[in-house]
Amino acid sequence: MPVINEDLEAELGYVTSPAEQQHIRNLWDEADPLMQDISVSLIKGDNNRVDQLTKEALEAGFSANTILDDGLIAGMAIVGVKFRDNLIFVPEVLVAARAMKAGMAHVEPILSASGIEPVGTVIMGTVKGDLHDIGKNLCIMMLSGAGFTVIDLGVDTSPEEFIEAVEENEAGVLGMSALLTTTMPNMGRTIDAIEEAEMREVVKIMVGGAPLSQEFADDMGADGYGKDAMSCVELAKTFMRPDAEPSINPVS
Numbered sequence: 692m693p694v695i696n697e698d699l700e701a702e703l704g705y706v707t708s709p710a711e712q713q714h715i716r717n718l719w720d721e722a723d724p725l726m727q728d729i730s731v732s733l734i735k736g737d738n739n740r741v742d743q744l745t746k747e748a749l750e751a752g753f754s755a756n757t758i759l760d761d762g763l764i765a766g767m768a769i770v771g772v773k774f775r776d777n778l779i780f781v782p783e784v785l786v787a788a789r790a791m792k793a794g795m796a797h798v799e800p801i802l803s804a805s806g807i808e809p810v811g812t813v814i815m816g817t818v819k820g821d822l823h824d825i826g827k828n829l830c831i832m833m834l835s836g837a838g839f840t841v842i843d844l845g846v847d848t849s850p851e852e853f854i855e856a857v858e859e860n861e862a863g864v865l866g867m868s869a870l871l872t873t874t875m876p877n878m879g880r881t882i883d884a885i886e887e888a889e890m891r892e893v894v895k896i897m898v899g900g901a902p903l904s905q906e907f908a909d910d911m912g913a914d915g916y917g918k919d920a921m922s923c924v925e926l927a928k929t930f931m932r933p934d935a936e937p938s939i940n941p942v943s
């Protein structure tokens with residue numbers, strides 16, 4: 692069984708909560724040394740090395756999903772903790788995000804290239820005032836891989852932009868992402884605007900992002916909450932089932 696490498700053990704030392712430390716340790720103690728190396732390089736913000744190691748890992752036969760989960764996302768978990776605890780600051784996080792992007796550039800085409808017919812159109816965006824897009828982009832990657840046509844509205848998306856995109860693309864599903872407690876209410880405002888535009892019956896709404904919960908999603912009147920990219924895909928698939936709601940518009 693792989694052991695956790697020295698650099699990662701040192702990084703775990705920054706995680707003071709025992710539960711959090713155990714959670715992150717679990718991400719690594721089954722992970723191949725190459726995946727651990729990708730995590731370390733991402734934490735250090737070494738985008739060239741992440742780029743090179745991700746290529747190597749694919750050539751060595753690791754699946755895109757394994758590289759994403761055991762290498763890239765596991766590394767980002769530590770970056771998140773260090774940022775929260777003021778051990779690193781915005782510039783370091785941006786450098787780590789750039790390294791994540793370097794790895795995702797190799798993994799994304801594989802996850803997206805399923806070659807299957809589009810099963811429906813999903814509009815995705817990060818809400819107004821919020822610039823976090825790593826999680827949203829992961830969801831988009833997985834949705835594309837599952838055969839959805841995804842329209843990415845990017846970050847800082849207003850309710851009007853969401854509404855326009857749903858209309859223009861006759862989308863059956865709208866997904867909103869928020870990472871800040873201050874921008875979470877903009878999801879509710881978008882849902883209200885969709886109701887005012889009398890479009891609530893034609894689109895299913897799913898929400899996600901680290902600070903969200905099922906309870907919050909229910910309170911806002913969303914149709915679903917997803918804790919990660921896998922649940923995002925599951926939700927979108929559920930919404931596309933003919934028995935989900937007659938209002939859904941799958942791509943014909």
Ligand code: B12
Pocket residue numbers: 764767770771772774775776781782784785788820821822823824825826827829830865866867868869870871872873897898899900901902916917918919920921922923926
């Ligand atoms: C990277 C990052 C940044 C980067 C963003 C880069 C980018 N391009 O995204 C930068 C440096 C720009 C940044 C800026 C800021 N950040 Co920031 N950031 C983070 C950090 C470290 C990681 C976020 C991340 O990418 N996580 C990894 C992804 C994979 O996870 P995720 O986003 O949760 O997505 C998953 C799920 O939630 C779900 N999901 C996501 N979206 C959706 C949507 C749907 C529909 C579904 C179903 C599922 C789903 O699936 C995803 C994949 O599994 C977090 C800490 C953390 N641990 O979350 C802080 C954090 C979110 N940031 C925070 C803060 C405070 C800020 C700033 C205000 C800092 C400042 N003083 O300037 C600014 C705000 C800028 C703005 N207006 O948005 C706080 C928020 C606190 C709060 N409670 O509101 C956090 C929690 C850090 C902390 N603990 O203090 N940040």
